Amino acid sequence: MFAYIVRRLFLMLVTLFGISVIIFVLLRVVPGNIVDILFDAAGFVDPADKANLERELGLSQPIVIQYLHWIGGLLHGDLGYSYVSEKPALEEILPRIPITARLAALALLFSASIGIPLGVISAVHQGSKLDYALRVVSLSGLSLPSFWLGLLILMASVSLFGTMPIFNPNPKTWLEALTIYAVPAMAVGFRSAALTMRITRSSMLEILRQDYIRTARAKGASEASVNYHHALKNAVLPVITVIGIEAAFLIGGLIVTETVFNIPGIARFLVEALRWRDYPIVQNLVMFIAVVVVVVNFIVDMLYAAIDPRIRFGD
Amino acid sequence: MRSVQALAVAVLSVLTISDVSRAAEPKSGGIFRIYHRDSPGSASIHEGATYSVNIPFMPIFNNLVIFDQHIAQNSASTIRPELAESWAWSGDNKTLTFKLRKDVKWHDGKPFTAADVKCTFDMLMGKSQQKFRQNPRKSWYDQVDEVTTNGDYEASFKLKRPQPALLSLLASGYSPVYPCHVSPAEMRTKPVGTGPFKFVEFKANESIKLTKNPDYFKKGLPYLDGIEFTIITNRSTAILGFVSGKFDMTFPTEVSIPLLKDVKSQDPNAVCVVEPNNVSTNIIINSSGPPFDNLDIRRALALALDRKAFIQIMFEGQGDIGGTMEPAPDGLWAMPKEMLEQIPGYGPDIEKNREEARKLMQKAGYGPDKHLQIKVSTRNIAVYRDPAIILIDQIKSIYIDAELDVVDTAQWFPKVARKDYSLGLNLTGNAVDEPDQSFYENYACGSERNYTNYCNKDIEKLFDQQSEETNLAKRKKLVWEIDKKLQEDVARPIIFHARTGTCWKPYVKNVTIMSNSSYNGYRYEDVWLDK
Numbered sequence: 001m002f003a004y005i006v007r008r009l010f011l012m013l014v015t016l017f018g019i020s021v022i023i024f025v026l027l028r029v030v031p032g033n034i035v036d037i038l039f040d041a042a043g044f045v046d047p048a049d050k051a052n053l054e055r056e057l058g059l060s061q062p063i064v065i066q067y068l069h070w071i072g073g074l075l076h077g078d079l080g081y082s083y084v085s086e087k088p089a090l091e092e093i094l095p096r097i098p099i100t101a102r103l104a105a106l107a108l109l110f111s112a113s114i115g116i117p118l119g120v121i122s123a124v125h126q127g128s129k130l131d132y133a134l135r136v137v138s139l140s141g142l143s144l145p146s147f148w149l150g151l152l153i154l155m156a157s158v159s160l161f162g163t164m165p166i167f168n169p170n171p172k173t174w175l176e177a178l179t180i181y182a183v184p185a186m187a188v189g190f191r192s193a194a195l196t197m198r199i200t201r202s203s204m205l206e207i208l209r210q211d212y213i214r215t216a217r218a219k220g221a222s223e224a225s226v227n228y229h230h231a232l233k234n235a236v237l238p239v240i241t242v243i244g245i246e247a248a249f250l251i252g253g254l255i256v257t258e259t260v261f262n263i264p265g266i267a268r269f270l271v272e273a274l275r276w277r278d279y280p281i282v283q284n285l286v287m288f289i290a291v292v293v294v295v296v297n298f299i300v301d302m303l304y305a306a307i308d309p310r311i312r313f314g315d
Numbered sequence: 316m317r318s319v320q321a322l323a324v325a326v327l328s329v330l331t332i333s334d335v336s337r338a339a340e341p342k343s344g345g346i347f348r349i350y351h352r353d354s355p356g357s358a359s360i361h362e363g364a365t366y367s368v369n370i371p372f373m374p375i376f377n378n379l380v381i382f383d384q385h386i387a388q389n390s391a392s393t394i395r396p397e398l399a400e401s402w403a404w405s406g407d408n409k410t411l412t413f414k415l416r417k418d419v420k421w422h423d424g425k426p427f428t429a430a431d432v433k434c435t436f437d438m439l440m441g442k443s444q445q446k447f448r449q450n451p452r453k454s455w456y457d458q459v460d461e462v463t464t465n466g467d468y469e470a471s472f473k474l475k476r477p478q479p480a481l482l483s484l485l486a487s488g489y490s491p492v493y494p495c496h497v498s499p500a501e502m503r504t505k506p507v508g509t510g511p512f513k514f515v516e517f518k519a520n521e522s523i524k525l526t527k528n529p530d531y532f533k534k535g536l537p538y539l540d541g542i543e544f545t546i547i548t549n550r551s552t553a554i555l556g557f558v559s560g561k562f563d564m565t566f567p568t569e570v571s572i573p574l575l576k577d578v579k580s581q582d583p584n585a586v587c588v589v590e591p592n593n594v595s596t597n598i599i600i601n602s603s604g605p606p607f608d609n610l611d612i613r614r615a616l617a618l619a620l621d622r623k624a625f626i627q628i629m630f631e632g633q634g635d636i637g638g639t640m641e642p643a644p645d646g647l648w649a650m651p652k653e654m655l656e657q658i659p660g661y662g663p664d665i666e667k668n669r670e671e672a673r674k675l676m677q678k679a680g681y682g683p684d685k686h687l688q689i690k691v692s693t694r695n696i697a698v699y700r701d702p703a704i705i706l707i708d709q710i711k712s713i714y715i716d717a718e719l720d721v722v723d724t725a726q727w728f729p730k731v732a733r734k735d736y737s738l739g740l741n742l743t744g745n746a747v748d749e750p751d752q753s754f755y756e757n758y759a760c761g762s763e764r765n766y767t768n769y770c771n772k773d774i775e776k777l778f779d780q781q782s783e784e785t786n787l788a789k790r791k792k793l794v795w796e797i798d799k800k801l802q803e804d805v806a807r808p809i810i811f812h813a814r815t816g817t818c819w820k821p822y823v824k825n826v827t828i829m830s831n832s833s834y835n836g837y838r839y840e841d842v843w844l845d846k
Contacts, residue, residue: 031723031725031726032723032724032725032726032729033725036725036726036728036729037356037724037725038356038448038449039449039728040724040725040727040728046449046450046763049448049449049450052446053448053449056448082519084354084356084357084519085504085517085519086500086503086504087504092519151551151552154551154552154555155555157559158555158558158559158581162559162560163559163560163561164555164556164559164561259548259549259552260549260551260552261552262545262547262549262552262556264518264520264521268520269519269520272354272519272520272548275724276356277725
């Protein structure tokens with residue numbers, strides 16, 4: 001197991017290095033840079049001013065030098081300066097991380113706490129009206145785009161209560177935090193909950209047909225004990241994988257949700273930074289997201305091993 | 316009985332009058348909450364070219380002179396003093412001298428003097444050590460030879476030749492005076508002004524906050540304790556925020572005509588106005604190569620346009636048809652209707668115009684069996700894309716098959732500069748309803764914003780002639796003649812001039828939306844909240 005962890009950690013570093021190169025190159029391959037955008041906003045291009053600004057921002061240097069400059073800074077904890085706000089990139093990124101992290105955590109919590117039990121119920125009552133109803137719910141969760149769902153929630157809130165949730169990045173109490181984050185978290189987590197529900201259902205159905213379940217029932221185990229002790233424990237492995245993957249994919253849904261609910265998190269910030277071709281913000285944010293995804297993957301694999309004793313990586 | 320009634324009427328009228336006078340009395344206090352449509356690139360008005368910068372940052376500054384903030388139509392007669400107490404032209408109309416106020420302080424406590432005026436305009440003219448990153452309105456000061464000071468409270472603009480328009484250009488929201496002691500880089504992030512509100516913070520993609528300047532030189536102003544702009548890029552969320560009372564006003568001139576109906580149906584008490592904004596939707600033509608180097612094809616294109624259809628489809632009929640200058644009655648320099656209708660393509664009989672266009676196309680070698688294949692390029696933004704699609708549909712009728720070529724915003728100007736397009740759909744906003752601004756910026760040979768490189772030396776002479784003319788009536792006639800020639804030359808065919816909406820809650824008082832500019836009406840020093 002130890003050898004496996006060391007190997008995985010090494011591979012994580014290689015992956016992150018690869019991502020850093022790809023991101024850096026891709027960003028520069030995308031047409032237009034911050035200077036083009038700034039002059040676009042001004043409605044003209046003055047070649048001399050443009051060249052001056054490119055020099056000022058270091059964009060006239062060879063790409064390899066620019067990359068080494070970035071990585072060198074990164075290793076020293078210097079993320080550079082935002083081209084747009086002219087503030088340190090770290091100062092811009094750091095306060096936005098907890099906002100998105102809370103939202104993502106709550107969305108995942110919502111997804112797991114709704115998706116797993118409903119998936120189990122759906123499987124246990126296979127073919128019943130309840131099963132069909134839950135399948136419709138999960139299908140709609142996979143089909144409804146989160147921006148539409150978000151807008152629907154906002155519109156319903158305005159029409160029913162004459163108000164809409166205001167986003168306060170610094171809630172004072174847990175209750176306030178929960179009210180602020182709960183609605184957008186549901187909007188973004190609905191899709192994950194639906195997916196979790198489907199995976200749990202199919203995984204449960206497969207397990208419920210196994211011989212050892214029949215044996216447990218024959219031995220007189222209660223229905224609850226069969227379903228939740230014997231079946232769910234084994235059915236939950238693919239569910240964990242899916243939740244892990246969803247955590248990585250959540251960023252897409254968060255971009256939309258943060259835009260619709262006007263939440264100043266990193267997902268919306270990333271899109272805005274991309275629009276401005278604000279390289280220091282984009283490359284550092286993407287690296288941060290990459291680290292999160294790689295670490296989450298690692299944790300999921302570790303959980304696999306912990307839950308299923310048959311799996312012994314590297315042994 | 317009659318006397319009782321009379322008494323009741325008298326008492327009621329007194330009550331009503333006193334109530335009106337009470338309601339009209341401005342109240343101090345309150346934060347004015349507006350949503351902002353996007354995150355501006357910087358806080359520096361001089362380096363910006365969009366009202367995304369003017370609207371939140373104009374309240375921080377003062378100009379030498381400003382258009383009256385409560386007369387919707389900007390004109391030379393509505394210019395009022397701000398940092399200047401008075402102004403005077405020299406006898407030869409080549410020197411404009413401003414006497415400055417002596418009681419003005421920058422927000423950091425330093426005194427305002429004539430040196431600040433000189434350094435601001437030296438920077439704009441590119442004569443200073445310190446440079447702006449971008450200087451989009453450098454051409455406004457082409458006729459200024461130098462700015463001189465006489466002591467701390469007098470500044471003079473010495474011109475190469477008379478230019479009466481200079482005063483209007485100085486009265487634009489785009490012409491604030493900057494402090495000499497603050498660098499252009501700091502002005503982008505933490506602007507310092509003399510205006511009614513002081514800068515508090517600008518969080519990209521989040522908010523812009525301003526607070527009352529207690530030492531403002533206009534005593535008793537501003538009424539508001541502060542202004543807060545919440546940046547909301549999603550228009551539906553922003554409008555819902557306004558309807559639900561989270562904002563006192565929408566982002567000015569940003570509510571489209573169809574959306575206005577939604578706002579009024581959800582919030583019937585909202586006060587909404589629709590005004591022209593001096594932004595024209597136009598076609599840029601690459602006449603440097605085939606097929607549009609052929610004047611017949613350019614003219615056919617101009618003849619094919621059904622301008623009313625654009626306005627009907629996009630704005631439910633609320634838009635205006637005109638030339639380069641904003642149409643009357645809001646525009647001051649518009650050609651008379653009868654003159655406009657003489658221009659090919661502006662006549663009311665669209666079918667007749669198109670028949671003529673088809674003949675021109677046939678003369679150029681195209682017809683029912685041989686269509687001209689082109690691309691219509693435009694930016695990937697709805698206000699650009701939508702008219703481009705209508706244009707493509709309309710020019711089908713004259714044997715032109717066009718394909719929509721949507722260009723990423725970052726690539727739009729480089730692509731146009733490379734001449735890598737045939738036809739482009741473009742929007743042109745005019746900061747001031749003033750021919751000098753429009754003609755020199757958009758049509759002068761070599762101007763940076765003259766995207767098509769249109770260059771006609773004869774018309775250029777007329778540009779100077781009208782610019783020097785001090786007789787208003789004579790100048791207007793010259794302007795009409797130039798505008799007509801520009802349309803006949805198919806320099807940059809104007810399709811329509813848009814109108815847009817702004818809404819605010821009924822308790823917001825003293826807001827005036829300018830009717831011939833989107834850039835000049837946001838000082839907000841005497842706006843107050845009746846709640």
